[in-house]
Amino acid sequence: MQPRRWEVIRSSRDKSYRVFSLRTDRAVSPRTGMAHDFFVLESSSWVNVIPLTPDEQVVMVRQYRHGTRDVTLEIPGGLVEDEDTPEQAAVRELMEETGYGPGRVTELGSVHPNPAIQNNRCYTFLASGVMPQGEQHQDDREDIEVVLVPLNRIPSLIRNGDITHALVIAAFYRLFIEHSPELLKGFR
Numbered sequence: 001m002q003p004r005r006w007e008v009i010r011s012s013r014d015k016s017y018r019v020f021s022l023r024t025d026r027a028v029s030p031r032t033g034m035a036h037d038f039f040v041l042e043s044s045s046w047v048n049v050i051p052l053t054p055d056e057q058v059v060m061v062r063q064y065r066h067g068t069r070d071v072t073l074e075i076p077g078g079l080v081e082d083e084d085t086p087e088q089a090a091v092r093e094l095m096e097e098t099g100y101g102p103g104r105v106t107e108l109g110s111v112h113p114n115p116a117i118q119n120n121r122c123y124t125f126l127a128s129g130v131m132p133q134g135e136q137h138q139d140d141r142e143d144i145e146v147v148l149v150p151l152n153r154i155p156s157l158i159r160n161g162d163i164t165h166a167l168v169i170a171a172f173y174r175l176f177i178e179h180s181p182e183l184l185k186g187f188r
Helices: 086-098 151-159 166-178 181-187
Strands: 007-016 021-028 035-042 046-052 057-065 070-074 077-079 104-111 122-128 144-150
Touching (some): 046 086, 046 166, 057 086, 057 151, 086 104, 086 122, 104 166, 122 166, 144 151, 151 166
Parallel strands (some): 046 122
Antiparallel strands (some): 007 021, 021 035, 046 077, 104 122
């Protein structure tokens, strides 16, 4: 039998934080008829942007992440604010985090970061022809180093564990599958 949607019989927001809220849903299994509590992190959608310079350098960011208590190598990204479309958020995050502006922006798709416990999407954009257009505008919670990486090195950086952020890896997968399949040989 194919799984069906569960009926939510009660839903309440437990606590709200700056970037997410915690929600508790009580839902009934259509298979067993039993009710269970589920905890959901509600968040605005997120964006990731793969910025490519005219000579195929990826403008990446190295930053400290509190969840893992380590420095990661990533692409620019962040929250989609209420007044933004995902594309506007991608362009804003690119400028704020790197000081680069895009020539052309193309949506590559979206994923659910963790549908078991989160309600949001992460949209990925390719920003091609990026060039420096100003200074970084980091907020008080950011400490970002801009790093240029040749696009053809990305598969080896993922394979070797230098890039570990799952949403960044998913973004590059979209790029390689849809736009640069020849780079997939770097994963073999």
